[in-house]
Amino acid sequence: MRTILMSPLMHYVREVALEGSIRRAADNLHISPSAIARQIQQLEEQFGAALFERQPRGMRLTEAGQIVLETIQQFERNAASALSHVEELRGLxxxxxxxxxxxxxxxxxxxxxxxxxxxxxxxxxxxxxxxxxxxxxxxxxxxxxxxxxxxxxxxxxxxxxxxxxxIAIGVAMQSGHALAEKDLVSLRDCAPYPMIFPSRDMMFRTLIDRINVGVGSSVTPVIETNSMSMMRRLVRDGAGLVLTTSMSLLGDLAVGKVVHRPLLESAVHTFxxxxxxxxxxxxxxxxxxxxxxxxxxxxxxxxxxxx
Missing domain, CATH: 3.40.190.10 (Periplasmic binding protein-like II)
Structure with missing residues (x-):
């Protein structure tokens, strides 16, 4: 985002940092590369420190350059907020x-x-x-x-x-699955069937692991993924069961491809x-x-x- 409150030099530094190249930054800003290089050099002389490390494949921020970029980004956010407040005062x-x-x-x-x-x-x-x-x-x-x-x-x-x-957690399964006949499903009920879990870097996995530990003999997933869309596809194809919320399955539930049953343990575990x-x-x-x-x-x- 470009704002009228930012000086051209601030735009130069920001664009070179984002692109990693003076030439690409110049193309984006419709200005000559030499003009940007000259302005950045003058700024570095004023600071008494290099803002960019010149490398064969482009420009990389130094520690000092990172501080300058963060200051520019903070100014950009403040400028956008100021313009929004001014528009409020104008009744827009x-x-x-x-x-x-x-x-x-x-x-x-x-x-x-x-x-x-x-x-x-x-x-x-x-x-x-x-x-x-x-x-x-x-x-x-x-x-x-x-x-x-x-x-x-x-x-x-x-x-x-x-x-x-x-949000309550339940068990998603393909229509026609044996557990679909139950009104309430426990994690023990799921143990004999292949399970699909979110990957360990996802916050939802933390709760699932807490429930899993409480079962006694924990369930081992056959597939782990950070993609919710992949998990939904795997459930539709009958590859396994997924612990998830009904909120995550609105489209599939509407067309009847997947069923979702409340998880017994979710009485004490919600997300x-x-x-x-x-x-x-x-x-x-x-x-x-x-x-x-x-x-x-x-x-x-x-x-x-x-x-």
Missing amino acids: KRGRVSIGALQTLGEDILPRALTDLRERYPGICFNAYIGNSSDIIRKVADGDIDIGVCWDPGGAVPIERLRVVP PLCLFVRSDRDLPLAVKIVVEQFTLEMDSLAAQHCG
Whole structure:
């Protein structure tokens, strides 16, 4: 994002850092490479330190350069916030809002909410980032994303929780599976069948492992993956059972390809889905409007998926 409050030199440093090349940065900015090189050299002379390490294959930030880039990025975020606040003072319902959400939410809930918001507030533009919980939490804490919707990180994280919904866990299986006849399924019931688990770097896996340990003879997954879409495909194809939420299977459940049965152990094990913002942030009007919409979406989720 380019803002009128940033100086050309700030744009030069930022673009070279992102591209790793003065030539590519010059192409992007429609300026000569020599002009960028000269400006960066003058800035380095003022700092008395090299900002970039010149390498045969491009430019890489030095430690001093990383500090300068972080300062520029922070200024960029502050500038965007300032412009948004000025527009509020002018009575304009405009702004740009960035949202980070889990892949599951990006396939149904997030598009529906953004479509509704665009109809009611056509002046607001959106940037939707789909990622895992750790990335979303980090980006909100760093100020790169305005709003996060993902699994609650717990612990001392600089975020303000606006809504937390405990989502019940169940067992997903192909239609016609023997366990589909049961109203409630335990992890012991699942033990004789192949199991598919999320990979160990996913927050959802942490809860599954806690449940698994409590079973006595733990279940060993036959497949582990960090892709929820792959897990859904494997369930549809009958490759195994997946411990997940019904929220993750809306499309498959609607067409009857997959069934989802509550997990017995989920009576004491739920996973908290969290709507949050950075804790020390004064939210612009556009962000507040989007937060209100997603609070309603979270209430709807609570009614459908709390078990």
